[in-house]
Amino acid sequence: xxxxxxxxxxxxxxxxxxxxxxxxxxxxxxxxxxxxxxxxxxxxxxxxxxxxxxxxxxxxxxxxxxxxxxxxxxxxxxxxxxxxxxxxxxxxxxxxxxxxxxxxxxxxxxxxxxxxxxxxxxxxxxxxxxxxxxxxxxxxxxxxxxxxxxxxxxxxxxxxxxxxxxxxxxxxxxxxxxxxxxxxxxxxxxxxxxxxxxxxxxxxxxxxxxxxxxxxxxxxxxxxxxxxxxxxxxxxxxxxxxxxxxxxxxxxxxxxxxxxxxxxxxxxxxxxxxxxxxxxxxxxxxxxxxxxxxxxxxxxxxxxxxxxxxxxxxxxxxxxxxxxxxxxxxxxxxxxxxxxxxxxxxxxxxxxxxxxxxxxxxxxxxxxxxxxxxxxxxxxxxxxxxxxxxxxxxxxxxxxxxxxxxxxxxxxxxxx
Numbered sequence: 107x108x109x110x111x112x113x114x115x116x117x118x119x120x121x122x123x124x125x126x127x128x129x130x131x132x133x134x135x136x137x138x139x140x141x142x143x144x145x146x147x148x149x150x151x152x153x154x155x156x157x158x159x160x161x162x163x164x165x166x167x168x169x170x171x172x173x174x175x176x177x178x179x180x181x182x183x184x185x186x187x188x189x190x191x192x193x194x195x196x197x198x199x200x201x202x203x204x205x206x207x208x209x210x211x212x213x214x215x216x217x218x219x220x221x222x223x224x225x226x227x228x229x230x231x232x233x234x235x236x237x238x239x240x241x242x243x244x245x246x247x248x249x250x251x252x253x254x255x256x257x258x259x260x261x262x263x264x265x266x267x268x269x270x271x272x273x274x275x276x277x278x279x280x281x282x283x284x285x286x287x288x289x290x291x292x293x294x295x296x297x298x299x300x301x302x303x304x305x306x307x308x309x310x311x312x313x314x315x316x317x318x319x320x321x322x323x324x325x326x327x328x329x330x331x332x333x334x335x336x337x338x339x340x341x342x343x344x345x346x347x348x349x350x351x352x353x354x355x356x357x358x359x360x361x362x363x364x365x366x367x368x369x370x371x372x373x374x375x376x377x378x379x380x381x382x383x384x385x386x387x388x389x390x391x392x393x394x395x396x397x398x399x400x401x402x403x404x405x406x407x408x409x410x411x412x413x414x415x416x417x418x419x420x421x422x423x424x425x426x427x428x429x430x431x432x433x434x435x436x437x438x439x440x441x442x443x444x445x446x447x448x449x450x451x452x453x454x455x456x457x458x459x460x461x462x463x464x465x466x467x468x469x470x471x472x473x474x475x476x477x478x479x480x481x482x483x484x485x486x487x488x489x490x491x492x493x494x495x496x497x498x499x500x501x502x503x504x505x506x507x508x509x510x511x512x513x514x515x516x517x518x519x520x521x522x
Contacts, residue, residue, distance in 0.1 A: 107491050110354055110384055111138045116241055116253045116347075117384075120267075121358035122368055126389040128156055129478065130358045130469065131256035132190075133487035138252045139188040140487070146250040148240060150193040150233060150258045159478035160190055167194030167240075169249075172480075180480035189250070191240075193258070198236035199226040206336040207329075215329035221322040233258035234268075242344045245352065267348060267355075267381065274341045354384035361391055361449045366456045373460075383464060387490065388453055390471040392446060392500075397470040397489060400496035400503070408496075409450075409503040415443045450500050457497060468496050 110117065111134070119131040128149055135147035146169055149156055157165040161176035169191040174184035200217060207213045216222050226232050237258060244253055330337070347353065355376070359369040373383060391397070400408035419436045457466050469489045472482055 107137060108141070110356070111141050111143065111252060113143055113251045114245075114248075114352060116245060116255065116353045117356055118241075118255045118257060118348075118353060119356050119358060120257055120372070122365070125358045125360050125365060126469075127358050128256050129472075129483065129486060130356075130387055130389055130490070131254050132156060132160070132483045133469070133490050134356070135188055135190070135254045136182065136186075136484055136487040137491050138254060139186040140183070140491075143251040144187040145189070145252045145254065146244060147188065147190040147254050147256070148193065148237065148244075149190065149256040150237060156190075156478065157192075159480060159483055161480055162190065165190060165192045167191060167197045176480060180484050182480070182484055193233065193237050193240065195233050195236040196226065198239045199232070202239055202337065202340065206340065207333040212329045212333070216326065219322060219326045219329065221326045238344050238348070239340075242340075242347055245347065267376070267379070271341075271345055274338055274345070349381065355381065357383055357386045358389050359386065360389050361453055363452065366452065369456075370459065373464075385465045385467055386460065387467045387469055388456075389469045391453060391468045392449065392470050394470045394472070394485070394489075396446075396500075397468065397496055400499040401489075401492060402499070404499050404503070407503060408499050409446075412443045412446055415439045447504060450497075450504055454497060454501060466497070 117134060117138075119127050119134065121127045121130075131149060132147055135145050138145040149165075160172060161179070162170055162172070164170065169189040171187070171189045177186050177188075178184045203213055203216050207216060226236075234257065237255060241253060241255055244250060357369055357372060359365045369386060376383060392400075396408055396411075399410075402408075419439055422432050422436055453468075460466060467490055469486050472478075472486065
């Protein structure tokens with residue numbers, strides 16, 4: 107965690123929808139603030155759950171600092187410097203236009219242009235682009251010492267990383283000027299389709315322009331002609347930041363087989379693109395009680411309650427009255443034990459498949475029905491900060507036939 111949460115760094119939390127990215131990002135924000143850094147948590151979740159969990163009356167495009175009494179109420183140090191903000195997609199795009207288009211008339215034409223409005227609302231990656239612009243601006247202005255970013259939900263986490271390059275290809279001024287004449291003549295648009303590349307870009311643009319496709323696109327580029335170079339330059343600077351040493355990528359996954367498979371695919375895809383993960387967090391792994399015991403180390407009896415299930419089941423079978431319903435309870439306990447041991451085995455095998463220098467961090471399923479408040483987020487933060495030895499203890503506590511033998515693994519044991 108000391109390597110991950112450093113001054114003047116940006117931690118970007120990746121993962122597919124439904125793995126608990128927002129919870130993990132908030133927990134990392136608490137951990138960052140606890141290291142003494144002035145920390146900003148940037149979330150894209152429009153739901154009120156996180157806002158309520160942080161104890162905030164509002165959460166918008168401007169950072170809001172958590173108050174001392176809110177922190178103290180969650181047994182956190184009141185002096186922690188932790189702020190939160192919610193991604194404002196429209197505001198980020200419009201702010202870019204306001205900054206980079208000097209002419210007021212051109213700004214008005216762009217902001218009211220149907221192609222621009224659909225581009226910023228519907229183009230794949232528009233949320234990711236807006237998030238990256240807010241990250242870039244916060245980092246450039248040095249407003250905070252650490253930024254934690256909860257990325258937009260996506261079918262594949264790599265979409266977030268591809269957003270700047272994708273928009274650069276779409277809006278590059280040279281290509282746009284080559285395709286479109288920057289003016290309308292007698293209601294007709296002069297379009298140069300001299301190559302297959304030009305036709306491809308046109309098809310991409312047409313998908314988002316709606317009615318009067320060519321007119322709205324041409325008017326957009328005409329209004330933006332003076333500033334599109336500056337926009338493209340901003341995109342390139344943002345992409346350069348994403349590939350700099352200031353950015354640390356953290357992947358969140360869960361214990362389901364398909365989620366772990368997606369995590370392996372993302373690691374390989376990022377490697378091919380020259381990007382490197384700083385850590386992987388396996389979220390919702392076992393339960394808080396088991397994890398707390400496991401953190402104590404081998405010999406803690408972290409899985410003792412699972413060892414007791416076969417004995418308990420036998421006692422129940424001997425003493426249960428006919429038709430008492432005990433058989434269903436016994437079957438439930440057996441399924442629970444099998445699922446938990448399988449979960450440990452699956453995560454252990456996943457850990458062995460990781461590069462030897464990639465840390466694996468474990469966070470348990472939240473108790474209390476998963477309800478979120480600042481206190482529960484602080485508990486998750488504690489596990490993320492202190493729980494790395496847990497998997498070794500779980501391996502030691504598991505029955506020989508219930509988990510793979512991590513002691514014989516060639517790589518990675520020292521991480522657990």
